[in-house]
Amino acid sequence: MHLRQYGLVLESLRPAYLELLRNWRNDPEIRQHMEYQAYISPEMQHRWFTQVHTIENFYFVILESLRPVGLIHLSAVDDETGQAGLFIGEPKYQGSTVPIRASLSLLDFAFHSLYLEYVTAKVKKDNLTAIQYNSALGFKVWKEAEHPDFYWMIVDREGYNTGAKSLKNAAALLGDPRLKLTLEGDQALDVMIENDLQRRRATLSGNSSLQIGKD
Known part of the structure:
Protein backbone atom coordinates (compact mmCIF):
# COMPACT_ATOMS: atom_id res chain seq x y z
CA MET A 1 0.00 0.00 0.00
CA HIS A 2 1.23 3.50 -0.89
CA LEU A 3 0.04 6.99 -0.01
CA ARG A 4 1.18 9.72 -2.39
CA GLN A 5 0.75 13.37 -1.49
CA TYR A 6 2.72 16.60 -1.12
CA GLY A 7 5.65 15.23 -3.12
CA LEU A 8 6.22 12.25 -0.81
CA VAL A 9 5.40 8.55 -0.91
CA LEU A 10 4.42 6.67 2.25
CA GLU A 11 5.01 2.97 1.59
CA SER A 12 3.67 0.25 3.87
CA LEU A 13 6.42 -1.21 6.04
CA ARG A 14 7.65 -4.54 4.70
CA PRO A 15 10.34 -7.01 5.81
CA ALA A 16 12.98 -5.57 3.46
CA TYR A 17 12.96 -2.35 5.53
CA LEU A 18 13.21 -3.93 8.97
CA GLU A 19 16.99 -3.84 9.38
CA LEU A 20 17.16 -0.21 8.25
CA LEU A 21 14.36 0.64 10.65
CA ARG A 22 16.10 -1.22 13.48
CA ASN A 23 19.33 0.73 12.92
CA TRP A 24 17.43 4.01 12.95
CA ARG A 25 15.50 3.04 16.06
CA ASN A 26 18.65 2.04 17.98
CA ASP A 27 20.35 5.37 17.28
CA PRO A 28 20.77 7.13 20.66
CA GLU A 29 19.52 10.43 19.19
CA ILE A 30 16.22 8.78 18.27
CA ARG A 31 15.98 6.33 21.13
CA GLN A 32 16.17 9.06 23.80
CA HIS A 33 12.72 10.31 22.80
CA MET A 34 11.06 6.88 22.83
CA GLU A 35 9.12 5.25 25.63
CA TYR A 36 10.92 1.94 24.99
CA GLN A 37 14.65 2.71 25.16
CA ALA A 38 16.30 -0.71 25.30
CA TYR A 39 18.41 -2.03 22.43
CA ILE A 40 16.33 -3.80 19.75
CA SER A 41 17.74 -7.04 18.34
CA PRO A 42 16.89 -8.43 14.86
CA GLU A 43 14.72 -11.09 16.51
CA MET A 44 12.82 -8.49 18.51
CA GLN A 45 12.30 -6.40 15.37
CA HIS A 46 10.82 -9.30 13.40
CA ARG A 47 8.60 -10.28 16.31
CA TRP A 48 7.32 -6.71 16.58
CA PHE A 49 6.63 -6.58 12.83
CA THR A 50 4.57 -9.79 13.03
CA GLN A 51 2.51 -8.27 15.84
CA VAL A 52 1.77 -4.95 14.08
CA HIS A 53 1.25 -6.26 10.55
CA THR A 54 -2.54 -6.19 10.87
CA ILE A 55 -5.46 -4.16 9.56
CA GLU A 56 -5.52 -2.12 12.80
CA ASN A 57 -2.02 -0.72 12.22
CA PHE A 58 -0.65 1.39 9.39
CA TYR A 59 3.14 1.68 9.45
CA PHE A 60 4.69 3.57 6.54
CA VAL A 61 8.26 4.16 5.44
CA ILE A 62 8.61 7.78 4.31
CA LEU A 63 10.16 8.02 0.86
CA GLU A 64 11.68 11.30 -0.35
CA SER A 65 12.72 11.02 -4.01
CA LEU A 66 12.30 7.24 -3.53
CA ARG A 67 14.84 7.26 -0.69
CA PRO A 68 13.68 5.91 2.71
CA VAL A 69 14.20 8.61 5.32
CA GLY A 70 11.91 7.78 8.25
CA LEU A 71 8.87 5.99 9.64
CA ILE A 72 5.35 7.24 10.37
CA HIS A 73 2.42 5.28 11.74
CA LEU A 74 -1.22 5.24 12.70
CA SER A 75 -1.76 2.35 15.10
CA ALA A 76 -4.51 0.80 17.22
CA VAL A 77 -7.07 2.03 14.69
CA ASP A 78 -10.79 1.43 15.24
CA ASP A 79 -13.87 3.24 13.93
CA GLU A 80 -13.18 6.36 16.00
CA THR A 81 -9.51 6.79 16.74
CA GLY A 82 -5.89 5.88 16.09
CA GLN A 83 -2.49 6.70 17.59
CA ALA A 84 0.05 8.58 15.47
CA GLY A 85 3.83 8.54 15.69
CA LEU A 86 6.81 9.58 13.59
CA PHE A 87 10.58 9.69 13.50
CA ILE A 88 13.07 10.69 10.83
CA GLY A 89 15.99 8.28 10.60
CA GLU A 90 18.17 10.15 8.11
CA SER A 103 2.24 14.02 8.99
CA LEU A 104 -0.25 15.92 6.85
CA SER A 105 -0.62 12.89 4.58
CA LEU A 106 -1.12 10.56 7.53
CA LEU A 107 -3.71 12.83 9.15
CA ASP A 108 -5.51 13.38 5.85
CA PHE A 109 -5.69 9.60 5.56
CA ALA A 110 -6.91 9.28 9.15
CA PHE A 111 -9.62 11.92 9.00
CA HIS A 112 -10.72 11.93 5.37
CA SER A 113 -10.24 8.31 4.30
CA LEU A 114 -10.70 6.32 7.51
CA TYR A 115 -13.13 8.97 8.86
CA LEU A 116 -11.71 8.83 12.37
CA GLU A 117 -13.10 11.21 14.97
CA TYR A 118 -9.77 11.98 16.62
CA VAL A 119 -6.10 10.98 16.66
CA THR A 120 -3.79 10.78 19.67
CA ALA A 121 -0.02 10.97 20.03
CA LYS A 122 2.26 10.15 22.94
CA VAL A 123 5.03 12.74 23.41
CA LYS A 124 7.86 12.94 25.92
CA LYS A 125 7.35 15.92 28.23
CA ASP A 126 10.85 17.30 27.73
CA ASN A 127 10.64 17.02 23.93
CA LEU A 128 9.50 20.60 23.41
CA THR A 129 10.17 20.41 19.67
CA ALA A 130 7.73 17.51 19.29
CA ILE A 131 5.10 19.24 21.43
CA GLN A 132 5.35 22.43 19.35
CA TYR A 133 5.34 20.37 16.15
CA ASN A 134 2.15 18.53 17.13
CA SER A 135 0.54 21.79 18.27
CA ALA A 136 1.10 23.23 14.78
CA LEU A 137 -0.94 20.29 13.42
CA GLY A 138 -3.83 21.09 15.78
CA PHE A 139 -2.94 18.73 18.65
CA LYS A 140 -3.47 19.78 22.26
CA VAL A 141 -2.04 18.29 25.44
CA TRP A 142 -4.76 15.95 26.68
CA LYS A 143 -3.63 14.08 29.77
CA GLU A 144 -0.75 12.38 31.54
CA ALA A 145 0.35 9.14 29.88
CA GLU A 146 0.83 5.87 31.72
CA HIS A 147 4.57 6.53 31.73
CA PRO A 148 5.23 9.60 33.94
CA GLU A 158 -12.17 19.95 13.02
CA GLY A 159 -9.10 20.88 15.05
CA TYR A 160 -6.84 19.39 12.39
CA ASN A 161 -8.63 20.99 9.44
CA THR A 162 -8.47 24.39 11.14
CA GLY A 163 -5.11 24.17 12.88
CA ALA A 164 -3.12 22.74 9.98
CA LYS A 165 -4.67 24.84 7.21
CA SER A 166 -1.63 27.08 6.69
CA LEU A 167 0.72 24.09 6.73
CA LYS A 168 -1.41 22.32 4.12
CA ASN A 169 -1.38 25.39 1.89
CA ALA A 170 2.42 25.54 2.15
CA ALA A 171 2.82 21.79 1.53
CA ALA A 172 0.66 22.07 -1.59
CA LEU A 173 3.40 24.21 -3.13
CA LEU A 174 5.77 21.22 -2.88
CA GLY A 175 3.53 18.55 -4.37
CA ASP A 176 0.01 17.50 -5.34
CA PRO A 177 -2.28 18.07 -2.32
CA ARG A 178 -4.66 15.30 -3.39
CA LEU A 179 -4.17 12.08 -1.45
CA LYS A 180 -3.75 9.05 -3.69
CA LEU A 181 -3.84 5.59 -2.16
CA THR A 182 -2.56 2.62 -4.14
CA LEU A 183 -3.25 -0.96 -3.07
CA GLU A 184 -1.65 -4.19 -4.21
CA GLY A 185 -4.58 -6.40 -5.14
CA ASP A 186 -2.62 -9.62 -4.67
CA GLN A 187 -1.68 -8.85 -1.06
CA ALA A 188 -4.12 -10.31 1.46
CA LEU A 189 -3.77 -7.42 3.91
CA ASP A 190 -4.36 -4.83 1.18
CA VAL A 191 -7.53 -6.65 0.13
CA MET A 192 -8.74 -6.45 3.73
CA ILE A 193 -7.85 -2.74 3.86
CA ARG A 199 -17.22 -0.16 4.53
CA ARG A 200 -16.13 3.12 6.12
CA ARG A 201 -17.15 5.15 3.08
CA ALA A 202 -20.55 3.47 2.97
CA THR A 203 -21.32 3.88 6.67
CA LEU A 204 -19.46 6.95 7.85
CA SER A 205 -19.33 9.42 4.96
CA GLY A 206 -20.90 10.30 1.70
CA ASN A 207 -17.93 11.87 -0.06
CA SER A 208 -14.18 11.41 -0.18
CA SER A 209 -11.38 13.03 -2.15
CA LEU A 210 -9.31 9.86 -1.84
CA GLN A 211 -8.17 8.30 -5.11
CA ILE A 212 -7.68 4.51 -4.90
CA GLY A 213 -5.66 2.64 -7.47
CA LYS A 214 -4.09 -0.78 -7.86
CA ASP A 215 -0.42 -1.55 -8.40
Missing part, protein backbone atom coordinates in the same frame (compact mmCIF):
# COMPACT_ATOMS: atom_id res chain seq x y z
CA PRO A 91 19.79 13.19 9.80
CA LYS A 92 19.76 15.18 6.54
CA TYR A 93 15.97 15.30 6.63
CA GLN A 94 15.53 16.14 10.30
CA GLY A 95 14.32 19.72 10.49
CA SER A 96 13.23 19.66 6.84
CA THR A 97 9.69 19.85 5.44
CA VAL A 98 9.54 16.05 5.16
CA PRO A 99 8.08 15.28 8.62
CA ILE A 100 5.42 17.98 8.22
CA ARG A 101 4.38 16.72 4.77
CA ALA A 102 4.35 13.10 5.96
CA ASP A 149 7.64 11.15 31.44
CA PHE A 150 5.03 11.38 28.65
CA TYR A 151 1.90 13.31 27.71
CA TRP A 152 -0.97 12.19 25.53
CA MET A 153 -1.86 14.80 22.92
CA ILE A 154 -5.08 14.75 20.91
CA VAL A 155 -6.62 16.34 17.82
CA ASP A 156 -10.09 15.92 16.32
CA ARG A 157 -11.07 16.33 12.67
CA GLU A 194 -9.72 -2.05 0.63
CA ASN A 195 -12.82 -3.81 1.98
CA ASP A 196 -12.57 -1.83 5.21
CA LEU A 197 -12.23 1.47 3.33
CA GLN A 198 -15.34 0.66 1.32
Whole structure:
Protein backbone atom coordinates (compact mmCIF):
# COMPACT_ATOMS: atom_id res chain seq x y z
CA MET A 1 0.00 0.00 0.00
CA HIS A 2 1.23 3.50 -0.89
CA LEU A 3 0.04 6.99 -0.01
CA ARG A 4 1.18 9.72 -2.39
CA GLN A 5 0.75 13.37 -1.49
CA TYR A 6 2.72 16.60 -1.12
CA GLY A 7 5.65 15.23 -3.12
CA LEU A 8 6.22 12.25 -0.81
CA VAL A 9 5.40 8.55 -0.91
CA LEU A 10 4.42 6.67 2.25
CA GLU A 11 5.01 2.97 1.59
CA SER A 12 3.67 0.25 3.87
CA LEU A 13 6.42 -1.21 6.04
CA ARG A 14 7.65 -4.54 4.70
CA PRO A 15 10.34 -7.01 5.81
CA ALA A 16 12.98 -5.57 3.46
CA TYR A 17 12.96 -2.35 5.53
CA LEU A 18 13.21 -3.93 8.97
CA GLU A 19 16.99 -3.84 9.38
CA LEU A 20 17.16 -0.21 8.25
CA LEU A 21 14.36 0.64 10.65
CA ARG A 22 16.10 -1.22 13.48
CA ASN A 23 19.33 0.73 12.92
CA TRP A 24 17.43 4.01 12.95
CA ARG A 25 15.50 3.04 16.06
CA ASN A 26 18.65 2.04 17.98
CA ASP A 27 20.35 5.37 17.28
CA PRO A 28 20.77 7.13 20.66
CA GLU A 29 19.52 10.43 19.19
CA ILE A 30 16.22 8.78 18.27
CA ARG A 31 15.98 6.33 21.13
CA GLN A 32 16.17 9.06 23.80
CA HIS A 33 12.72 10.31 22.80
CA MET A 34 11.06 6.88 22.83
CA GLU A 35 9.12 5.25 25.63
CA TYR A 36 10.92 1.94 24.99
CA GLN A 37 14.65 2.71 25.16
CA ALA A 38 16.30 -0.71 25.30
CA TYR A 39 18.41 -2.03 22.43
CA ILE A 40 16.33 -3.80 19.75
CA SER A 41 17.74 -7.04 18.34
CA PRO A 42 16.89 -8.43 14.86
CA GLU A 43 14.72 -11.09 16.51
CA MET A 44 12.82 -8.49 18.51
CA GLN A 45 12.30 -6.40 15.37
CA HIS A 46 10.82 -9.30 13.40
CA ARG A 47 8.60 -10.28 16.31
CA TRP A 48 7.32 -6.71 16.58
CA PHE A 49 6.63 -6.58 12.83
CA THR A 50 4.57 -9.79 13.03
CA GLN A 51 2.51 -8.27 15.84
CA VAL A 52 1.77 -4.95 14.08
CA HIS A 53 1.25 -6.26 10.55
CA THR A 54 -2.54 -6.19 10.87
CA ILE A 55 -5.46 -4.16 9.56
CA GLU A 56 -5.52 -2.12 12.80
CA ASN A 57 -2.02 -0.72 12.22
CA PHE A 58 -0.65 1.39 9.39
CA TYR A 59 3.14 1.68 9.45
CA PHE A 60 4.69 3.57 6.54
CA VAL A 61 8.26 4.16 5.44
CA ILE A 62 8.61 7.78 4.31
CA LEU A 63 10.16 8.02 0.86
CA GLU A 64 11.68 11.30 -0.35
CA SER A 65 12.72 11.02 -4.01
CA LEU A 66 12.30 7.24 -3.53
CA ARG A 67 14.84 7.26 -0.69
CA PRO A 68 13.68 5.91 2.71
CA VAL A 69 14.20 8.61 5.32
CA GLY A 70 11.91 7.78 8.25
CA LEU A 71 8.87 5.99 9.64
CA ILE A 72 5.35 7.24 10.37
CA HIS A 73 2.42 5.28 11.74
CA LEU A 74 -1.22 5.24 12.70
CA SER A 75 -1.76 2.35 15.10
CA ALA A 76 -4.51 0.80 17.22
CA VAL A 77 -7.07 2.03 14.69
CA ASP A 78 -10.79 1.43 15.24
CA ASP A 79 -13.87 3.24 13.93
CA GLU A 80 -13.18 6.36 16.00
CA THR A 81 -9.51 6.79 16.74
CA GLY A 82 -5.89 5.88 16.09
CA GLN A 83 -2.49 6.70 17.59
CA ALA A 84 0.05 8.58 15.47
CA GLY A 85 3.83 8.54 15.69
CA LEU A 86 6.81 9.58 13.59
CA PHE A 87 10.58 9.69 13.50
CA ILE A 88 13.07 10.69 10.83
CA GLY A 89 15.99 8.28 10.60
CA GLU A 90 18.17 10.15 8.11
CA PRO A 91 19.79 13.19 9.80
CA LYS A 92 19.76 15.18 6.54
CA TYR A 93 15.97 15.30 6.63
CA GLN A 94 15.53 16.14 10.30
CA GLY A 95 14.32 19.72 10.49
CA SER A 96 13.23 19.66 6.84
CA THR A 97 9.69 19.85 5.44
CA VAL A 98 9.54 16.05 5.16
CA PRO A 99 8.08 15.28 8.62
CA ILE A 100 5.42 17.98 8.22
CA ARG A 101 4.38 16.72 4.77
CA ALA A 102 4.35 13.10 5.96
CA SER A 103 2.24 14.02 8.99
CA LEU A 104 -0.25 15.92 6.85
CA SER A 105 -0.62 12.89 4.58
CA LEU A 106 -1.12 10.56 7.53
CA LEU A 107 -3.71 12.83 9.15
CA ASP A 108 -5.51 13.38 5.85
CA PHE A 109 -5.69 9.60 5.56
CA ALA A 110 -6.91 9.28 9.15
CA PHE A 111 -9.62 11.92 9.00
CA HIS A 112 -10.72 11.93 5.37
CA SER A 113 -10.24 8.31 4.30
CA LEU A 114 -10.70 6.32 7.51
CA TYR A 115 -13.13 8.97 8.86
CA LEU A 116 -11.71 8.83 12.37
CA GLU A 117 -13.10 11.21 14.97
CA TYR A 118 -9.77 11.98 16.62
CA VAL A 119 -6.10 10.98 16.66
CA THR A 120 -3.79 10.78 19.67
CA ALA A 121 -0.02 10.97 20.03
CA LYS A 122 2.26 10.15 22.94
CA VAL A 123 5.03 12.74 23.41
CA LYS A 124 7.86 12.94 25.92
CA LYS A 125 7.35 15.92 28.23
CA ASP A 126 10.85 17.30 27.73
CA ASN A 127 10.64 17.02 23.93
CA LEU A 128 9.50 20.60 23.41
CA THR A 129 10.17 20.41 19.67
CA ALA A 130 7.73 17.51 19.29
CA ILE A 131 5.10 19.24 21.43
CA GLN A 132 5.35 22.43 19.35
CA TYR A 133 5.34 20.37 16.15
CA ASN A 134 2.15 18.53 17.13
CA SER A 135 0.54 21.79 18.27
CA ALA A 136 1.10 23.23 14.78
CA LEU A 137 -0.94 20.29 13.42
CA GLY A 138 -3.83 21.09 15.78
CA PHE A 139 -2.94 18.73 18.65
CA LYS A 140 -3.47 19.78 22.26
CA VAL A 141 -2.04 18.29 25.44
CA TRP A 142 -4.76 15.95 26.68
CA LYS A 143 -3.63 14.08 29.77
CA GLU A 144 -0.75 12.38 31.54
CA ALA A 145 0.35 9.14 29.88
CA GLU A 146 0.83 5.87 31.72
CA HIS A 147 4.57 6.53 31.73
CA PRO A 148 5.23 9.60 33.94
CA ASP A 149 7.64 11.15 31.44
CA PHE A 150 5.03 11.38 28.65
CA TYR A 151 1.90 13.31 27.71
CA TRP A 152 -0.97 12.19 25.53
CA MET A 153 -1.86 14.80 22.92
CA ILE A 154 -5.08 14.75 20.91
CA VAL A 155 -6.62 16.34 17.82
CA ASP A 156 -10.09 15.92 16.32
CA ARG A 157 -11.07 16.33 12.67
CA GLU A 158 -12.17 19.95 13.02
CA GLY A 159 -9.10 20.88 15.05
CA TYR A 160 -6.84 19.39 12.39
CA ASN A 161 -8.63 20.99 9.44
CA THR A 162 -8.47 24.39 11.14
CA GLY A 163 -5.11 24.17 12.88
CA ALA A 164 -3.12 22.74 9.98
CA LYS A 165 -4.67 24.84 7.21
CA SER A 166 -1.63 27.08 6.69
CA LEU A 167 0.72 24.09 6.73
CA LYS A 168 -1.41 22.32 4.12
CA ASN A 169 -1.38 25.39 1.89
CA ALA A 170 2.42 25.54 2.15
CA ALA A 171 2.82 21.79 1.53
CA ALA A 172 0.66 22.07 -1.59
CA LEU A 173 3.40 24.21 -3.13
CA LEU A 174 5.77 21.22 -2.88
CA GLY A 175 3.53 18.55 -4.37
CA ASP A 176 0.01 17.50 -5.34
CA PRO A 177 -2.28 18.07 -2.32
CA ARG A 178 -4.66 15.30 -3.39
CA LEU A 179 -4.17 12.08 -1.45
CA LYS A 180 -3.75 9.05 -3.69
CA LEU A 181 -3.84 5.59 -2.16
CA THR A 182 -2.56 2.62 -4.14
CA LEU A 183 -3.25 -0.96 -3.07
CA GLU A 184 -1.65 -4.19 -4.21
CA GLY A 185 -4.58 -6.40 -5.14
CA ASP A 186 -2.62 -9.62 -4.67
CA GLN A 187 -1.68 -8.85 -1.06
CA ALA A 188 -4.12 -10.31 1.46
CA LEU A 189 -3.77 -7.42 3.91
CA ASP A 190 -4.36 -4.83 1.18
CA VAL A 191 -7.53 -6.65 0.13
CA MET A 192 -8.74 -6.45 3.73
CA ILE A 193 -7.85 -2.74 3.86
CA GLU A 194 -9.72 -2.05 0.63
CA ASN A 195 -12.82 -3.81 1.98
CA ASP A 196 -12.57 -1.83 5.21
CA LEU A 197 -12.23 1.47 3.33
CA GLN A 198 -15.34 0.66 1.32
CA ARG A 199 -17.22 -0.16 4.53
CA ARG A 200 -16.13 3.12 6.12
CA ARG A 201 -17.15 5.15 3.08
CA ALA A 202 -20.55 3.47 2.97
CA THR A 203 -21.32 3.88 6.67
CA LEU A 204 -19.46 6.95 7.85
CA SER A 205 -19.33 9.42 4.96
CA GLY A 206 -20.90 10.30 1.70
CA ASN A 207 -17.93 11.87 -0.06
CA SER A 208 -14.18 11.41 -0.18
CA SER A 209 -11.38 13.03 -2.15
CA LEU A 210 -9.31 9.86 -1.84
CA GLN A 211 -8.17 8.30 -5.11
CA ILE A 212 -7.68 4.51 -4.90
CA GLY A 213 -5.66 2.64 -7.47
CA LYS A 214 -4.09 -0.78 -7.86
CA ASP A 215 -0.42 -1.55 -8.40
